[in-house]
Every structure is written in structure tokens, then in C-alpha cells.
Amino acid sequence: xxxxxxxxxxxxxxxxxxxxxxxxxxxxxxxxxxxxxxxxxxxxxxxxxxxxxxxxxxxxxxxxxxxxxxxxxxxxxxxxxxxxxxxxxxxxxxxxxxxxxxxxxxxxxxx
Amino acid sequence: xxxxxxxxxxxxxxxxxxxxxxxxxxxxxxxxxxxxxxxxxxxxxxxxxxxxxxxxxxxxxxxxxxxxxxxxxxxxxxxxxxxxxxxxxxxxxxxxxxxxxxxxxxxxxxxxxxx
Numbered sequence: 020x021x022x023x024x025x026x027x028x029x030x031x032x033x034x035x036x037x038x039x040x041x042x043x044x045x046x047x048x049x050x051x052x053x054x055x056x057x058x059x060x061x062x063x064x065x066x067x068x069x070x071x072x073x074x075x076x077x078x079x080x081x082x083x084x085x086x087x088x089x090x091x092x093x094x095x096x097x098x099x100x101x102x103x104x105x106x107x108x109x110x111x112x113x114x115x116x117x118x119x120x121x122x123x124x125x126x127x128x129x130x
Numbered sequence: 131x132x133x134x135x136x137x138x139x140x141x142x143x144x145x146x147x148x149x150x151x152x153x154x155x156x157x158x159x160x161x162x163x164x165x166x167x168x169x170x171x172x173x174x175x176x177x178x179x180x181x182x183x184x185x186x187x188x189x190x191x192x193x194x195x196x197x198x199x200x201x202x203x204x205x206x207x208x209x210x211x212x213x214x215x216x217x218x219x220x221x222x223x224x225x226x227x228x229x230x231x232x233x234x235x236x237x238x239x240x241x242x243x244x245x
Contacts, residue, residue: 122171
């Protein structure tokens with residue numbers, strides 16, 4: 020059974036810092052991995068999708084990498100802003116199976 | 131950008147009542163899902179739906195739950211007799227392919243409160 024963990028559980032940084040969020044999964048036979056953002060009491064906004072054949076994806080200040088063999092993904096946020104404050108979730112899926120979510124990292128960026 | 135729409139955004143119901151949560155997936159998507167998130171906990175898979183039938187369901191999705199695509203646009207989740215522990219945020223999602231290369235698009239959720 021796939022288990023997804025995320026470290027750290029919470030992170031508080033001053034504005035402008037570069038930061039790294041970590042996601043680990045136990046079954047490396049994944050088909051893709053998706054990073055989401057969740058604002059308090061709100062829905063899930065897709066940030067980046069990495070297919071198993073890819074090593075990384077970039078969107079603006081966000082960069083996500085995937086190392087299937089070690090069961091890890093990182094989300095790198097450059098030059099953090101207060102508007103980046105949210106919970107960041109990673110989710111992984113095997114081909115033909117549903118996504119399994121991690122517990123999230125709660126990020127606070129202080130002005 | 132295409133969106134998944136969920137209604138209502140918040141529903142309060144009495145224990146034992148039936149509720150129907152509604153979703154309008156993205157029009158060209160073929161796979162539909164319901165997930166839920168109990169406050170402070172992980173997002174959990176409930177059910178996936180394709181070609182008018184359930185593809186996969188979790189152990190959470192017991193006989194109290196059912197899904198339906200009553201027409202070409204709506205996708206519903208029904209809880210027949212709600213319990214206090216059904217209080218959660220329920221998310222609908224859709225995708226072009228099953229856990230495939232395009233990932234999921236989620237709706238903004240329905241917060242269900244059972245009192």
C-alpha cells in the first residue's frame with residue numbers, strides 16, 4: 020500500500036527566502052506525481068504535474084523534481100512571498116489507480 | 131481555464147438525513163472522482179467513475195454512499211443517512227485519463243457539516 024509523507028509538517032520563513040518542501044513515497048512504481056496548493060478551507064489548486072518519465076517541471080518561481088528510484092520529490096519555491104502562504108500537498112498515482120495524498124506542509128511566509 | 135464546479139459550497143444537515151453533493155466536471159474529461167478531507171487530516175480517495183460505472187472505491191465508500199451521472203454534465207455523490215463522522219470537505223475531481231499524464235483538476239469543495 021502506497022504511503023506518502025511530507026517533511027516538514029510546517030514551515031515559517033521570512034519573505035524572500037528560497038525554500039524546499041519534501042515528499043517521500045514508499046512504492047516507487049508511480050506513474051505520475053502532482054503538487055497542489057490548498058488555502059485554508061478551500062479547494063486544491065494544481066501547481067505542477069510530473070510524469071514518471073520526467074525529472075522535473077517548472078512553473079514561474081516553482082520547480083518540482085522527481086527521483087523515482089529513491090521515492091522522493093521536492094518542491095522548490097524561489098523568492099517566497101506572503102501570498103505563497105498555504106498548505107502544499109503532494110500526491111502520487113500508479114497507472115490506472117487513484118492518487119494517494121501526503122499530509123501536506125503548512126507554509127507561512129512572513130512579511 | 132476550464133473548472134470543476136461544486137455545489138453547494140457549504141451544507142449543514144441533521145444526522146440521519148440524506149444529502150446530495152453536486153459536481154460539474156470539465157466537459158471533455160472522462161474520469162470522475164470523489165475525495166474527502168476531514169478537518170486536519172489527509173485528503174482521502176472515495177470513488178472513481180468511468181463510463182457510467184464505478185471503477186474503484188475505497189473502504190470508506192460503503193453502502194451509505196452512491197454516485198451517479200444523471201445527465202451529460204453532472205456527477206453526484208449521495209450519502210443516504212449521514213453520520214457525525216461524515217462531516218468533512220468533499221472534493222470532486224475530473225481527468226482526461228485515469229491517473230494519467232494530465233493529472234487531476236479539483237473543484238473548490240463542499241463543506242458538509244452533520245449536526
